[in-house]
Amino acid sequence: MPLQRNGLLQLATVGLMVACGAAMAASVPASGPSRAAGLVSRLPSSHNDAPLIKLDPQANLTDVYAFVGQRYDTGEEVLNVVVNVRPFSEPGDGPHFDRFSDDALYSIHITNPVTAETVMRYDFEFSPTTENYKNEGTILSYGLGTEPGPILTLGDARQNFVQVYTVTKTVGGSPATIADGVMTSIPNVGANVTPLYNDSDGRAINGALSYDELDGYTQQAIADASTGEALFAGPRDDSFYGDVPGVFDLLNVRILDNDGDFNDGLGQDGRGKDGFKGFNVMTFAIQIPINELPGMEYIDPFFGPQTGVGVYGSVSRRMTTTRNSGDDIQSTGDWVQVNRLGNPLFNEALVAIADKDRYNATSPVDDAQFSAYASDPELAALINLVFGTAFETTNRADLEAIFIPDVLRVATTTGPVPLEGEVGFSRFGFVGGDTTGGVSSGWPNGRRFGDDVIDIALTAVASGPTYSEITVVGDNVPRNDVDYHRVFPYAATPHSGTFNRKDPPKILKADINDDGVVDTLDILAYFNAWNEER
Structure with a gap:
């Protein structure tokens, strides 16, 4: 039976009880800000959340991840904070490839989880993008510096362009440089130029379980700050996943069902089209020792009192930019925030166009001005309009408890969470029975790589506000296109410019018959498998 728009009666009747569904329903108070939160979303994280930032890709934040784990080399308990910027970075976009802007301030904020006031800040500043070349007499940024060939060590003679960065830590208004001249990792140009990234087929190698299993470039780009933090900056795989083409087609029916069988769940067939597959981002990341963080009390909307911190990322630009014919661009004046991101989805999926740019320019301390977007979400009304549902669209105190102020709240007393x-890992977090230390292991308790924020959101919106029955709803994309690493910096290896996950499989010699004709049955199987992956 095909799914009908404007009459999705099945959504009200198909209830898939997950392992902890009954316990979740039993634990939800009847009212008040600490009841279970419905996280409404139909949009992909925060890749293009506002009109102005859409025009400034190098300052455009896509995702923030924050979770308790272990330091890459000692096993010490740390808070991992990984921030992605520059959406839809094409792996083969040479010869210059994407790099961090040299006139932007990339910041990680540790905040009070209740007030969102910043108590600790890490600022990343990067060296010029038009300098630091070994050889300006070539068109190549990588593969030819003072000699041609594959890059085997960061900064070697074959790496023409080098970008480095400085990290400043500010606590209590006192800034201090904790790292200087740290080298960023390099783009994955391809098998000839960056062989350490790729396997024998030319695809990026992923799924490292330890530091020793990481590729050499990533290992070399991990640095230690003078105050005990671990640092990383460079290109990575875009770790977000979702059926963006279907989502933006006014919730195309395929995101909920694509095989006509409702018994396998709404949006759980696993055959959606991942709109982020094969793209890269730029990543800056830090591991902060847990014992260096303040422990602040707050109320988790699902599990009650917790101790932890708030986290968000921001990007700032200089107040004035001057362009002169035949001269370098000059940026002067104070830093002005142009983008920020805490929870996935808020600005992109809840805040109206009229306020999106203003949201990006303000501090989460002042987020009360945006509270109506959480309490009276337009998106719930749009979903009702498209699918004939009856989700609550007003007085959503549960949403306010999650999004206002808009910082990721992370319980820091749990110990490392499953990856x-x-x-024990579930992409649904506690909805899938995945808890650590009495709280959800994943979003909205922080956020891990692999947390299916779209499915968590849609499941909550379909099941709330009473949560008497858990109806699992998703977008038919259950995981990332490649495996994440299980060690810092966690984000997967950047896709290769010459062969990445957007490309069809290679035709092997074994698939060609003795008469030189391609074995079409074998090739058809390859392409079917490729299409299933997509």
Whole structure:
């Protein structure tokens, strides 16, 4: 039976009880800000959340991840904060490839989880993008510096362009430089130029379980700050996943069903089209020792009192930019925030166009001005309009408890949380029975790589506000296109410019018959498998 628009009666009747569904329903108070939160979303994280930032890709934040784990080398408990910027970075976009802007301030904020006031800040500043070349007499940024060939060590003679960065830590208004001249990692140009990234087929190698299993470039780009933090900056795979083409087609029916069988769940067939597959981002990341963080009390909307911190990322530009014919661009004046991101989805999926740019320019301390977008979400009304549902559209105190102020709240007393691929991990977080230390292991308790924020959101919106029955709803994209690493910086290896996950499989010699004709049955199987992956 095909799914009908404007009459999705099945959504009200198909209830898929997950492992902890009954316990979740039993634990939800009847009212008040600490009841379970419905996280409404139909849009992809925050890749293009506002009109102005759409025009400034190098300052455009896409995702923030924050979760408790272990330091890459000692096993010490740390808070991992990984921030992605520059959406839809094409892996083969040479010869210059994407790099961090040299006139932007990339910041990680540790905040009070209740007030969102910043108590600790890490600022990343990067060296010029038009300098630091070994050889300006070539068109190549990588593969030819003072000699041609594959890059085997960061900064070697074959790496023409080098970008470095400085990190400043500010606590209590006192800034201090904790790292200087740290080298960023390099783009994955391809098998000839960056062989350490790729396997024998030319595809990026992923799924490292330890530091020793990381590729050499990533290992070399991990640095230690003078105050005990671990640092990383460079290109990575875009870690977000979702059926963006279907989502933006006014919730195309394929995101909920694509095989006509409702018994396998709404949006759980696993055959959606991942709109982020094969793209890269630029990543800056830090591991902060837990014992260096303040422990602040707050109320988790699902599990009650917790101790932890708030986290968000921001990008700032200089107040004035001057362009002169035949001269370098000059940026002067104070830093002005142009983008910020805490929870996935808020600005992109809840805040109206009229306020999106203003949201990006303000501090989460002042987010009360945006509270109506959480309490009276337009998106719930749009979903009702498209699918004939009856989701609550007003007085959503539960949404306010999650999004206002808009910082990721992370319980820091839980110990390390399960990662994708480990025993106990569920992409649904606590909805899938995945808890650590009495709180959800994943979003909205922080956010891990692999947390299916779209499915968590749609499941909550379909099941709330009473949560008497858990109806699992998703977008038919259950995971990322490649495996994440299980060690810092966690984000997967950047896709290769010459062969990445957007490309069809290679035709092997074994698929060609003795008469030189391609074995069409074998090739058809390859392309079917490729299409299933997509």
